Amino acid sequence: xxxxxxxxxxxxxxxxxxxxxxxxxxxxxxxxxxxxxxxxxxxxxxxxxxxxxxxxxxxxxxxxxxxxxxxxxxxxxxxxxxxxxxxxxxxxxxxxxxxxxxxxxxxxxxxxxxxxxxxxxxxxxxxxxxxxxx
Amino acid sequence: xxxxxxxxxxxxxxxxxxxxxxxxxxxxxxxxxxxxxxxxxxxxxxxxxxxxxxxxxxxxxxxxxxxxxxxxxxxxxxxxxxxxxxxxxxxxxxxxxxxxxxxxxxxxxxxxxxxxxxxxxxxxxxxxxxxxxxxxxxxxxxxxxxxxxxxxxxxxxxxxxxxxxxxxxxxxxxxxxxxxxxxxxxxxx
Numbered sequence: 001x002x003x004x005x006x007x008x009x010x011x012x013x014x015x016x017x018x019x020x021x022x023x024x025x026x027x028x029x030x031x032x033x034x035x036x037x038x039x040x041x042x043x044x045x046x047x048x049x050x051x052x053x054x055x056x057x058x059x060x061x062x063x064x065x066x067x068x069x070x071x072x073x074x075x076x077x078x079x080x081x082x083x084x085x086x087x088x089x090x091x092x093x094x095x096x097x098x099x100x101x102x103x104x105x106x107x108x109x110x111x112x113x114x115x116x117x118x119x120x121x122x123x124x125x126x127x128x129x130x131x132x133x134x
Numbered sequence: 135x136x137x138x139x140x141x142x143x144x145x146x147x148x149x150x151x152x153x154x155x156x157x158x159x160x161x162x163x164x165x166x167x168x169x170x171x172x173x174x175x176x177x178x179x180x181x182x183x184x185x186x187x188x189x190x191x192x193x194x195x196x197x198x199x200x201x202x203x204x205x206x207x208x209x210x211x212x213x214x215x216x217x218x219x220x221x222x223x224x225x226x227x228x229x230x231x232x233x234x235x236x237x238x239x240x241x242x243x244x245x246x247x248x249x250x251x252x253x254x255x256x257x258x259x260x261x262x263x264x265x266x267x268x269x270x271x272x273x274x275x276x277x278x279x280x281x282x283x284x285x286x287x288x289x290x291x292x293x294x295x296x297x298x299x300x301x302x303x304x305x306x307x308x309x310x311x312x313x314x315x316x317x318x319x320x321x322x323x
Contacts, residue, residue: 050257064180
């Protein structure tokens with residue numbers, strides 16, 4: 001552990017070479033007199049060495065990594081073709097809508113909804129009358 | 135490294151499948167190495183690699199030529215890694231306890247061998263173990279900094295975090311790794 005006078009992250013910054021120049025002067029002065037921090041620094045140095053050593057990250061690449069490619073491309077291709085089916089369904093729906101389009105141009109078609117509304121209103125008042133008559 | 139990104143993208147326009155194969159060949163080791171060190175085992179690393187390339191291939195159609203592929207693939211890899219373990223922890227936490235239970239049993243049953251194996255343990259294994267014990271985000275940040283030598287700003291961008299947060303993650307990660315390595319007795323010999 002480093003001493004209490006110094007933030008231990010400064011020692012990491014020193015090794016990381018991301019330290020502020022002023023802080024560098026401060027910490028170098030401090031290291032001359034502080035045994036604890038020197039010990040902490042040497043431990044950190046060892047760790048940085050191990051962490052930065054590429055040999056420590058060498059791994060074996062499994063055979064599956066090479067053979068997997070075709071499988072992945074096929075999986076993506078299948079999904080894309082699925083979206084093609086969706087496109088086809090949408091087209092069919094559109095066709096059906098279009099085939100009913102002529103109804104809009106039938107004489108009297110625009111009034112159908114209004115007439116239905118009026119009819120239902122008349123129906124309601126008619127029923128009321130019948131009920132009150134009883 | 136034989137083919138440049140630009141020629142890969144040109145190839146992709148001519149022949150989709152060939153282009154995707156070239157992308158895979160160029161970046162598979164990069165993606166797998168991050169996934170392996172992050173997840174700590176071959177199976178999960180392969181799963182993550184597969185997920186990464188599925189996303190990459192799906193989005194290739196919209197990829198613009200003036201960008202390079204590496205930062206984009208890097209981002210996707212980091213994302214998939216972080217989400218992968220999160221999803222896994224939620225779904226099969228029971229499995230994990232039995233796994234570690236098994237390990238514990240082995241250690242208890244052969245304490246003599248364990249002692250010598252601790253003494254003889256090499257730095258690489260010790261470091262792997264120390265890294266594997268870090269919390270997800272700390273582990274990812276430390277790996278990107280030390281394994282892939284990325285700058286703090288680049289890590290921050292790739293992980294979608296403020297630079298200050300990344301620094302804190304790496305500081306804390308290093309601190310735990312150091313403690314762990316000391317407790318494993320790596321430097322005492």
